[in-house]
Amino acid sequence: MEEYMREPCPWRIxxxxxxxxxxxxxxxxxxxxxxxFRNAPAGVAHRLRGSMSAVRIRAPQIGGSFAVWGxxxxxxxxxxxxxxxxxxxxxSITSGALTGAVLASRSGPLAMVGSALMGxxxxxxxxxxxxxxxxxxxQQFQNPNPFGEESSPVAH
Amino acid sequence: MDTNHPGSAGGxxxxxxxxxxxxxxxxxxxxxxxxxxxxxxLSPYLNxxxxxxxxxxxxxxxxxxxxxxxxxxxxxxxxxxxxxMSGAAFGAVNGLRLGFKETxxxxxxxxxxxxxxxxxxxxxxxxxxxxxxxxxxxxxxxxIIEKTRGAEDDLNTIAAGTMxxxxxxxxxGLRGVARGGLAGLALTSAFALYNNWEHIKGSSSRLSL
Numbered sequence: 001m002e003e004y005m006r007e008p009c010p011w012r013i014x015x016x017x018x019x020x021x022x023x024x025x026x027x028x029x030x031x032x033x034x035x036x037f038r039n040a041p042a043g044v045a046h047r048l049r050g051s052m053s054a055v056r057i058r059a060p061q062i063g064g065s066f067a068v069w070g071x072x073x074x075x076x077x078x079x080x081x082x083x084x085x086x087x088x089x090x091x092s093i094t095s096g097a098l099t100g101a102v103l104a105s106r107s108g109p110l111a112m113v114g115s116a117l118m119g120x121x122x123x124x125x126x127x128x129x130x131x132x133x134x135x136x137x138x139q140q141f142q143n144p145n146p147f148g149e150e151s152s153p154v155a156h
Numbered sequence: 157m158d159t160n161h162p163g164s165a166g167g168x169x170x171x172x173x174x175x176x177x178x179x180x181x182x183x184x185x186x187x188x189x190x191x192x193x194x195x196x197x198l199s200p201y202l203n204x205x206x207x208x209x210x211x212x213x214x215x216x217x218x219x220x221x222x223x224x225x226x227x228x229x230x231x232x233x234x235x236x237x238x239x240x241m242s243g244a245a246f247g248a249v250n251g252l253r254l255g256f257k258e259t260x261x262x263x264x265x266x267x268x269x270x271x272x273x274x275x276x277x278x279x280x281x282x283x284x285x286x287x288x289x290x291x292x293x294x295x296x297x298x299x300i301i302e303k304t305r306g307a308e309d310d311l312n313t314i315a316a317g318t319m320x321x322x323x324x325x326x327x328x329g330l331r332g333v334a335r336g337g338l339a340g341l342a343l344t345s346a347f348a349l350y351n352n353w354e355h356i357k358g359s360s361s362r363l364s365l
Contacts, residue, residue, distance in 0.1 A: 011234070018237025021288045056327070060285035067240045067288060 020070025
């Protein structure tokens with residue numbers, strides 16, 4: 001498995017858009033397959049056909065809305081990188097909240113606040129998990145003490 | 157001390173002469189231009205032939221097991237995103253055109269604006285979804301074919317395109333499958349031709365000469 005490298009900034013938007021579309025279409029496909037299977041009339045053939053058509057019709061739409069989310073998120077992220085001149089978790093969290101707010105802007109200010117909170121918390125969770133993972137994996141690559149005095153290589 | 161000094165200096169000179177002129181008087185042209193034979197270093201600090209240090213092409217140190225170019229999987233998200241976004245742009249323009257055409261004989265008012273906007277968003281979403289799912293199918297097929305064949309060339313592109321067309325039109329019966337497959341085949345063949353145009357042109361001109 002190759003190391004996953006993120007693209008440099010303007011192209012990251014396209015990359016994230018595609019990643020979000022893929023995620024949405026696969027997740028939505030599974031969800032809609034189950035839903036179509038359960039909602040179709042009885043009989044295995046009917047159920048399979050219902051599942052197929054639900055996936056065919058609904059999964060691209062879910063993928064599309066995911067793609068909008070990912071593309072807007074990445075655009076705001078890149079804009080923040082440009083404005084602040086640095087790349088850190090706060091960028092992601094802010095752009096998550098802003099994306100939520102912008103996409104809910106047609107439903108009124110209350111929905112905007114709720115959606116922004118959702119986006120911010122979601123991205124904070126993702127970033128937090130990422131930081132924790134990095135910490136955890138970094139411990140395994142710590143060089144052993146060459147003098148051999150401390151026998152315990154646990155984190156200080 | 158004083159008597160020892162010239163002797164040690166002479167010894168150093170002798171050592172230098174054994175190794176082929178390690179005199180401190182070497183000039184820049186000596187270092188750069190004199191062709192070296194293997195046993196005589198020009199400088200005490202440079203014991204390799206400088207001609208070996210010249211690099212005229214790019215050389216990269218790659219991690220073990222890494223490919224020299226990016227594979228299909230690394231490019232898949234970019235392809236999908238690009239198709240999705242260009243589909244959205246095309247669909248928006250198309251929706252604008254359709255909306256204007258549909259509301260031609262309406263007064264310039266709010267309903268007209270709303271109708272045009274609706275058309276733009278609907279067409280944009282439709283085209284983005286269609287092109288995005290096509291690109292997703294194509295990328296998935298491409299990755300699968302590349303992994304199973306273990307090779308990467310234009311045949312993969314064409315096969316993936318054909319299979320995408322066939323699967324996308326698989327609801328329309330056998331005729332639809334055939335038509336979709338043909339469309340995919342034609343599009344990806346054109347793409348492969350365009351990609352290798354210089355190569356093909358060079359070989360054909362060599363053939364005609």
